[in-house]
Amino acid sequence: MNKAPFFAVTRHRINIDGKGVVTLVCFGMCPLRCKYCVNAQCFKEDETWKWKEMTPEELYQQTKCDELYFMATGGGLTFGGGEPLLRSDFIREFRTLCGPHWKLSVETSLNVPAEQVETLLPVIDCWIVDIKDMDPAVYQAYTGKDNRQVLDNLRLLAATCGSEKVKVRVPLIPDFNDETCRKRSVDGLREMGFAHFDLFEYKIKHSHTD
Numbered sequence: 001m002n003k004a005p006f007f008a009v010t011r012h013r014i015n016i017d018g019k020g021v022v023t024l025v026c027f028g029m030c031p032l033r034c035k036y037c038v039n040a041q042c043f044k045e046d047e048t049w050k051w052k053e054m055t056p057e058e059l060y061q062q063t064k065c066d067e068l069y070f071m072a073t074g075g076g077l078t079f080g081g082g083e084p085l086l087r088s089d090f091i092r093e094f095r096t097l098c099g100p101h102w103k104l105s106v107e108t109s110l111n112v113p114a115e116q117v118e119t120l121l122p123v124i125d126c127w128i129v130d131i132k133d134m135d136p137a138v139y140q141a142y143t144g145k146d147n148r149q150v151l152d153n154l155r156l157l158a159a160t161c162g163s164e165k166v167k168v169r170v171p172l173i174p175d176f177n178d179e180t181c182r183k184r185s186v187d188g189l190r191e192m193g194f195a196h197f198d199l200f201e202y203k204i205k206h207s208h209t210d
Protein backbone atom coordinates (compact mmCIF):
# COMPACT_ATOMS: atom_id res chain seq x y z
CA MET A 1 0.00 0.00 0.00
CA ASN A 2 1.29 3.47 -0.94
CA LYS A 3 1.39 4.96 2.57
CA ALA A 4 3.57 8.01 3.28
CA PRO A 5 4.65 9.68 6.53
CA PHE A 6 3.72 13.34 7.03
CA PHE A 7 4.69 15.87 9.60
CA ALA A 8 2.07 18.53 8.87
CA VAL A 9 -0.98 19.48 6.82
CA THR A 10 -1.84 23.19 6.91
CA ARG A 11 -5.08 24.49 5.43
CA HIS A 12 -6.16 27.89 4.12
CA ARG A 13 -2.86 29.39 3.05
CA ILE A 14 -3.75 32.36 0.86
CA ASN A 15 -1.45 33.56 -1.93
CA ILE A 16 1.65 32.13 -0.20
CA ASP A 17 2.40 29.11 -2.39
CA GLY A 18 1.14 30.78 -5.55
CA LYS A 19 -2.33 31.89 -6.49
CA GLY A 20 -5.42 30.89 -4.51
CA VAL A 21 -6.26 29.04 -1.33
CA VAL A 22 -3.78 26.26 -0.74
CA THR A 23 -3.36 23.34 1.61
CA LEU A 24 0.31 22.66 2.32
CA VAL A 25 1.12 18.98 2.77
CA CYS A 26 4.54 18.22 4.30
CA PHE A 27 6.13 14.83 3.77
CA GLY A 28 8.89 13.68 6.08
CA MET A 29 12.43 12.78 4.90
CA CYS A 30 14.88 14.78 2.79
CA PRO A 31 18.18 13.88 1.06
CA LEU A 32 19.77 17.24 2.01
CA ARG A 33 21.10 18.55 5.30
CA CYS A 34 20.84 22.33 4.89
CA LYS A 35 22.60 24.21 7.65
CA TYR A 36 19.63 26.54 8.34
CA CYS A 37 16.84 23.99 7.81
CA VAL A 38 13.70 24.92 9.75
CA ASN A 39 12.31 21.42 9.35
CA ALA A 40 15.36 19.47 10.49
CA GLN A 41 13.13 17.33 12.69
CA CYS A 42 11.60 15.80 9.54
CA PHE A 43 14.61 13.61 8.78
CA LYS A 44 15.40 12.28 12.22
CA GLU A 45 15.89 8.53 11.93
CA ASP A 46 13.72 7.83 14.95
CA GLU A 47 10.74 9.41 13.12
CA THR A 48 9.63 11.26 16.26
CA TRP A 49 8.51 13.97 13.82
CA LYS A 50 5.85 11.68 12.33
CA TRP A 51 2.43 13.24 12.76
CA LYS A 52 0.48 10.81 10.60
CA GLU A 53 0.77 8.17 7.88
CA MET A 54 -1.72 8.32 5.05
CA THR A 55 -2.50 6.72 1.72
CA PRO A 56 -3.38 9.00 -1.22
CA GLU A 57 -7.02 8.11 -0.67
CA GLU A 58 -6.84 9.09 3.01
CA LEU A 59 -5.15 12.38 2.16
CA TYR A 60 -7.81 13.07 -0.46
CA GLN A 61 -10.56 12.41 2.08
CA GLN A 62 -8.83 14.77 4.53
CA THR A 63 -8.34 17.63 2.05
CA LYS A 64 -11.42 17.55 -0.17
CA CYS A 65 -13.46 19.62 2.33
CA ASP A 66 -11.71 22.66 0.77
CA GLU A 67 -12.53 21.76 -2.82
CA LEU A 68 -14.95 24.69 -3.20
CA TYR A 69 -12.21 27.12 -2.10
CA PHE A 70 -9.76 25.53 -4.54
CA MET A 71 -12.22 25.77 -7.43
CA ALA A 72 -13.22 29.37 -6.63
CA THR A 73 -9.67 30.70 -6.23
CA GLY A 74 -7.53 28.55 -8.53
CA GLY A 75 -5.83 26.93 -5.54
CA GLY A 76 -5.19 23.36 -4.49
CA LEU A 77 -2.46 21.39 -2.78
CA THR A 78 1.22 22.20 -2.43
CA PHE A 79 3.40 19.22 -1.59
CA GLY A 80 6.43 20.22 0.47
CA GLY A 81 8.59 18.67 3.13
CA GLY A 82 11.11 17.38 3.55
CA GLU A 83 11.43 16.42 -0.10
CA PRO A 84 8.09 15.62 -1.80
CA LEU A 85 9.74 14.18 -4.91
CA LEU A 86 10.83 11.19 -2.82
CA ARG A 87 7.07 10.43 -2.94
CA SER A 88 6.39 10.94 -6.65
CA ASP A 89 4.27 7.81 -6.98
CA PHE A 90 2.08 8.95 -4.09
CA ILE A 91 1.52 12.38 -5.68
CA ARG A 92 0.76 10.84 -9.04
CA GLU A 93 -1.82 8.57 -7.47
CA PHE A 94 -3.28 11.56 -5.64
CA ARG A 95 -3.84 13.30 -8.99
CA THR A 96 -6.00 10.43 -10.20
CA LEU A 97 -8.17 10.90 -7.09
CA CYS A 98 -8.54 14.70 -7.07
CA GLY A 99 -9.04 14.97 -10.84
CA PRO A 100 -7.57 17.52 -13.24
CA HIS A 101 -8.97 20.74 -11.69
CA TRP A 102 -7.08 21.04 -8.42
CA LYS A 103 -3.84 22.94 -8.83
CA LEU A 104 -1.02 20.69 -7.62
CA SER A 105 2.36 22.25 -6.81
CA VAL A 106 5.61 20.88 -5.43
CA GLU A 107 8.25 22.69 -3.39
CA THR A 108 11.41 20.76 -4.17
CA SER A 109 15.20 20.91 -4.14
CA LEU A 110 15.25 18.67 -7.29
CA ASN A 111 18.08 16.69 -5.73
CA VAL A 112 16.44 13.36 -6.59
CA PRO A 113 16.83 10.83 -9.43
CA ALA A 114 15.48 12.08 -12.78
CA GLU A 115 12.77 9.37 -12.80
CA GLN A 116 11.13 11.01 -9.80
CA VAL A 117 10.80 14.23 -11.81
CA GLU A 118 9.67 12.46 -14.99
CA THR A 119 6.92 10.63 -13.09
CA LEU A 120 5.41 13.96 -12.07
CA LEU A 121 5.75 15.93 -15.32
CA PRO A 122 2.20 15.10 -16.48
CA VAL A 123 0.48 15.89 -13.16
CA ILE A 124 2.15 18.98 -11.63
CA ASP A 125 0.92 22.49 -12.44
CA CYS A 126 3.59 24.46 -10.63
CA TRP A 127 7.20 23.61 -9.72
CA ILE A 128 8.73 25.72 -6.94
CA VAL A 129 12.43 24.87 -6.98
CA ASP A 130 14.83 25.97 -4.25
CA ILE A 131 18.22 25.70 -5.89
CA LYS A 132 20.14 27.12 -2.87
CA ASP A 133 23.04 28.21 -5.12
CA MET A 134 24.15 27.05 -8.58
CA ASP A 135 27.82 26.99 -7.56
CA PRO A 136 28.77 23.39 -6.66
CA ALA A 137 31.12 24.43 -3.84
CA VAL A 138 28.56 26.73 -2.18
CA TYR A 139 25.88 24.08 -2.57
CA GLN A 140 28.06 21.35 -1.09
CA ALA A 141 29.04 23.54 1.87
CA TYR A 142 25.45 24.52 2.63
CA THR A 143 23.59 21.24 1.99
CA GLY A 144 26.27 18.57 2.47
CA LYS A 145 25.47 17.17 -1.02
CA ASP A 146 26.62 17.89 -4.55
CA ASN A 147 24.27 19.54 -7.05
CA ARG A 148 24.91 17.65 -10.29
CA GLN A 149 21.51 15.98 -10.07
CA VAL A 150 19.84 19.35 -9.45
CA LEU A 151 21.41 20.83 -12.60
CA ASP A 152 20.42 17.79 -14.68
CA ASN A 153 16.86 18.01 -13.40
CA LEU A 154 16.68 21.74 -14.10
CA ARG A 155 17.67 21.01 -17.71
CA LEU A 156 15.00 18.30 -17.80
CA LEU A 157 12.34 20.73 -16.57
CA ALA A 158 13.44 23.43 -19.02
CA ALA A 159 13.23 20.96 -21.90
CA THR A 160 9.91 19.40 -20.96
CA CYS A 161 7.49 21.60 -19.06
CA GLY A 162 8.99 24.98 -20.02
CA SER A 163 9.59 28.02 -17.85
CA GLU A 164 5.99 29.14 -17.24
CA LYS A 165 5.32 26.35 -14.78
CA VAL A 166 8.56 26.83 -12.87
CA LYS A 167 9.49 29.37 -10.19
CA VAL A 168 13.08 29.18 -8.98
CA ARG A 169 13.87 30.33 -5.46
CA VAL A 170 17.36 31.82 -5.28
CA PRO A 171 18.24 32.73 -1.71
CA LEU A 172 20.95 34.80 -0.19
CA ILE A 173 22.41 32.46 2.41
CA PRO A 174 24.30 34.30 5.15
CA ASP A 175 27.89 33.06 5.52
CA PHE A 176 27.57 30.81 2.43
CA ASN A 177 26.93 33.05 -0.61
CA ASP A 178 26.56 36.72 -1.53
CA GLU A 179 24.97 38.98 -4.16
CA THR A 180 27.69 38.13 -6.68
CA CYS A 181 27.07 34.38 -6.31
CA ARG A 182 23.35 34.95 -6.55
CA LYS A 183 23.61 37.02 -9.72
CA ARG A 184 25.73 34.26 -11.25
CA SER A 185 23.03 31.73 -10.31
CA VAL A 186 20.25 33.85 -11.85
CA ASP A 187 22.28 34.41 -15.02
CA GLY A 188 22.86 30.66 -15.35
CA LEU A 189 19.18 29.96 -14.82
CA ARG A 190 18.18 32.52 -17.45
CA GLU A 191 20.54 30.85 -19.89
CA MET A 192 18.73 27.58 -19.22
CA GLY A 193 15.45 29.32 -20.13
CA PHE A 194 13.94 30.12 -16.73
CA ALA A 195 12.21 33.47 -16.23
CA HIS A 196 10.45 33.41 -12.85
CA PHE A 197 12.51 33.88 -9.72
CA ASP A 198 11.91 34.36 -6.02
CA LEU A 199 14.89 36.31 -4.65
CA PHE A 200 14.98 36.49 -0.87
CA GLU A 201 17.31 36.12 2.09
CA TYR A 202 17.33 33.42 4.71
CA LYS A 203 16.72 35.05 8.09
CA ILE A 204 18.86 33.33 10.66
CA LYS A 205 19.04 35.72 13.59
CA HIS A 206 15.68 34.98 15.17
CA SER A 207 14.33 32.12 13.09
CA HIS A 208 15.63 30.13 10.15
CA THR A 209 13.74 29.98 6.89
CA ASP A 210 13.57 27.06 4.45
Ligand code: SF4
Nearest residue numbers: 030032033034037082
Ligand atom coordinates in the same frame (compact mmCIF):
# COMPACT_ATOMS: atom_id res chain seq x y z
S1 SF4 B 1 15.82 20.91 1.37
FE1 SF4 B 1 14.46 21.91 2.87
S2 SF4 B 1 13.77 20.22 4.25
FE2 SF4 B 1 15.59 19.49 3.13
S3 SF4 B 1 17.31 19.90 4.50
FE3 SF4 B 1 17.12 21.64 3.05
S4 SF4 B 1 15.85 23.14 4.10
FE4 SF4 B 1 15.59 21.17 5.18
